[in-house]
Amino acid sequence: MDPTQQNPLTEATFYIMLSLHTGPQHGYAILKDVQALSENRVLLSTGTLYGALKRLLDQGWIERLDESQVTPPNEARVDGRGQKVYELTEQGRRILTAEVARLDHLLRKARLRGAEELL
Amino acid sequence: VRFLTACLERLYAVMLWLYPPRFRREFGLEMRGVFAQRWKDAARRGNGTLLRVVWSELRDTPASLYRAYRAELQEAGMDKSTQMVLPWKQAALAGLPLVLLGILAGMQLLAGLLGATLPMVQMNTGAFIGVIDIILGIIILVWLGAAWKAGWPRWSASLYGLGFVVILLALTPVIFLLAGKSSNMALVLQMYLAGPVVLALVLFLVARHEPARALLTALPIVLLLWNIILEFTAPGARALVGVAAWLLAALAAAWIARGGTGRTSALLALGVTALTGLLFATARTYFINPKDKPYVQVGNLAELAERWLLPLMAISAVMVGPALLRVLHNAAQAAKRKWAFRLGLAGLLLELAGTLGAHLAIQLGEFRPYPWVTEAAVWLSYLGGALFVVCAVLILTVKTERSRQMQANQWLAAAILFLMPVAITLPMAHGFLPGTRALPYGLTWLIGLPVGALMALAVAWALVGGWALYWQAQAEGAP
Numbered sequence: 001m002d003p004t005q006q007n008p009l010t011e012a013t014f015y016i017m018l019s020l021h022t023g024p025q026h027g028y029a030i031l032k033d034v035q036a037l038s039e040n041r042v043l044l045s046t047g048t049l050y051g052a053l054k055r056l057l058d059q060g061w062i063e064r065l066d067e068s069q070v071t072p073p074n075e076a077r078v079d080g081r082g083q084k085v086y087e088l089t090e091q092g093r094r095i096l097t098a099e100v101a102r103l104d105h106l107l108r109k110a111r112l113r114g115a116e117e118l119l
Numbered sequence: 120v121r122f123l124t125a126c127l128e129r130l131y132a133v134m135l136w137l138y139p140p141r142f143r144r145e146f147g148l149e150m151r152g153v154f155a156q157r158w159k160d161a162a163r164r165g166n167g168t169l170l171r172v173v174w175s176e177l178r179d180t181p182a183s184l185y186r187a188y189r190a191e192l193q194e195a196g197m198d199k200s201t202q203m204v205l206p207w208k209q210a211a212l213a214g215l216p217l218v219l220l221g222i223l224a225g226m227q228l229l230a231g232l233l234g235a236t237l238p239m240v241q242m243n244t245g246a247f248i249g250v251i252d253i254i255l256g257i258i259i260l261v262w263l264g265a266a267w268k269a270g271w272p273r274w275s276a277s278l279y280g281l282g283f284v285v286i287l288l289a290l291t292p293v294i295f296l297l298a299g300k301s302s303n304m305a306l307v308l309q310m311y312l313a314g315p316v317v318l319a320l321v322l323f324l325v326a327r328h329e330p331a332r333a334l335l336t337a338l339p340i341v342l343l344l345w346n347i348i349l350e351f352t353a354p355g356a357r358a359l360v361g362v363a364a365w366l367l368a369a370l371a372a373a374w375i376a377r378g379g380t381g382r383t384s385a386l387l388a389l390g391v392t393a394l395t396g397l398l399f400a401t402a403r404t405y406f407i408n409p410k411d412k413p414y415v416q417v418g419n420l421a422e423l424a425e426r427w428l429l430p431l432m433a434i435s436a437v438m439v440g441p442a443l444l445r446v447l448h449n450a451a452q453a454a455k456r457k458w459a460f461r462l463g464l465a466g467l468l469l470e471l472a473g474t475l476g477a478h479l480a481i482q483l484g485e486f487r488p489y490p491w492v493t494e495a496a497v498w499l500s501y502l503g504g505a506l507f508v509v510c511a512v513l514i515l516t517v518k519t520e521r522s523r524q525m526q527a528n529q530w531l532a533a534a535i536l537f538l539m540p541v542a543i544t545l546p547m548a549h550g551f552l553p554g555t556r557a558l559p560y561g562l563t564w565l566i567g568l569p570v571g572a573l574m575a576l577a578v579a580w581a582l583v584g585g586w587a588l589y590w591q592a593q594a595e596g597a598p
Contacts, residue, residue, distance in 0.1 A: 027149050027150075027152070027153040028152070028153045028156045028157065031153060031157065043171075043175050045175045045176050045178070045179035045180070045183065046150050046153050046154050046157065046176060047138075047150070047176070047179055047180055047182075047183025047184070047187075048179050048182070048183050048186075049153070050142075050146040050149070050150050050183075051183050051186045051187055051190070053146070054142065054145070054146065054187075054190065055190065058190075084149055
């Protein structure tokens with residue numbers, strides 16, 4: 001699938017993928033990261049986060065790994081639950097790149113029209 | 120805080136049971152972990168943050184649940200196994216709830232023959248309910264729970280409609296209790312507005328993803344709709360035709376569940392509808408309850424035809440409405456007049472609003488003898504009907520490359536779609552008052568819904584089902 005033909009991402013999806021751009025994260029870290037990236041504007045609930053993660057998994061844009069696969073054993077969580085992390089796939093990375101390019105294109109067009117006061 | 124955290128985590132774990140089983144199995148444990156972590160973090164920051172966390176979780180839960188179920192249904196729709204032929208053992212499970220209902224009708228017959236009465240309890244609404252009916256209602260709900268756990272296999276579709284009716288009736292005494300003085304109004308709103316709308320939504324979601332499931336869901340509802348005409352029928356005859364109809368429907372349900380989709384399934388479901396109607400109309404016309412004989416006469420062939428054909432038109436709409444709308448939609452697409460199709464749908468919606476409004480007016484006591492509210496509502500439905508006819512003509516008179524047979528089918532589809540709501544509205548316009556509790560005998564108490572609500576439901580079903588097919592056709596890029 002051509003990533004440029006993809007519909008615009010929702011804000012929550014964009015932030016989740018952006019959060020995974022720097023490396024694999026577990027659910028709670030994504031939640032916090034989205035909050036920080038959006039400067040407290042997007043506060044995901046647990047249900048919304050996992051609904052979005054499931055959709056991204058189904059689309060093949062992210063994958064789910066055991067935490068032990070990406071974390072040294074001495075740093076792994078030991079509470080016996082939630083030991084999964086999420087990582088962008090190649091396809092996901094292409095989609096994110098295409099989305100950033102799309103947003104950048106829009107901004108450049110706005111600037112070209114002298115709409116700085118809107119930015 | 121530790122105690123509160125433990126309690127809330129537990130509460131959250133319970134709440135997770137609301138999610139579809141597959142989703143819960145996949146993410147439930149992680150979600151609990153994230154919630155607990157989020158809660159602990161918030162506790163460190165003070166009460167304000169704690170409240171924000173609880174509020175954000177609560178506020179988003181309905182939307183998250185909706186999205187999770189929608190995704191689940193979409194997956195089920197995309198799953199190629201829906202086209203699969205089921206083994207007979209599994210297919211038989213679809214017929215089993217209907218067999219149970221048939222057995223219950225048989226028990227009524229046996230009790231009648233032996234001169235015994237089955238135990239009944241009186242509800243706070245004043246109505247009587249058979250103890251066996253209550254047990255059956257519980258069995259259906261438990262069964263639905265098992266189907267939910269099993270990930271809603273195809274056979275479970277024959278339980279959806281029944282489960283909905285059981286829940287609706289179980290809510291009635293609660294509403295009666297809570298609403299106090301306004302209980303009549305609340306019950307009317309439940310039966311006329313909330314009930315049909317929610318059921319239409321359920322049917323919409325089912326129909327959108329798998330036609331076979333829609334047929335299985337509609338089949339028991341259709342049978343319950345037919346029960347309405349059995350008022351004044353001798354108990355023995357009523358129970359006998361009940362047994363025959365439920366067993367027939369059980370066979371049809373097993374067949375439909377086995378085969379998945381297909382025209383044969385639709386024809387079979389329609390055949391059961393027509394045959395059930397004929398059986399019930401015959402029982403009602405020729406076998407009058409001796410107790411009612413002083414004021415109800417044994418009828419003739421003309422009355423039988425009237426009793427059978429008019430409701431058949433409305434009730435079969437539950438089955439064929441979506442397919443007919445799809446025929447019209449395809450014709451509109453070929454004629455490049457999709458706007459006319461949408462306008463025609465709006466016309467049908469107006470008809471529905473008018474029909475619902477008129478029945479509500481009747482129920483709320485406005486019908487004395489012909490007040491403006493009812494009249495306005497009836498005219499609204501006529502206006503909707505006229506709009507639909509105009510749109511259908513606009514679509515079907517465009518010259519396209521169609522065979523004579525296809526042309527005839529399309530005109531027939533439009534005519535049936537138009538006649539169906541007219542059949543509902545006309546008797547009302549001439550002073551026919553729908554009975555509110557026409558079914559005191561046997562399992563037929565399950566229905567308990569007013570005629571108007573059910574007929575309106577038929578229209579609603581045709582509409583939302585039609586929209587489902589319309590979307591599906593668009594998605595498939597159908598010609």
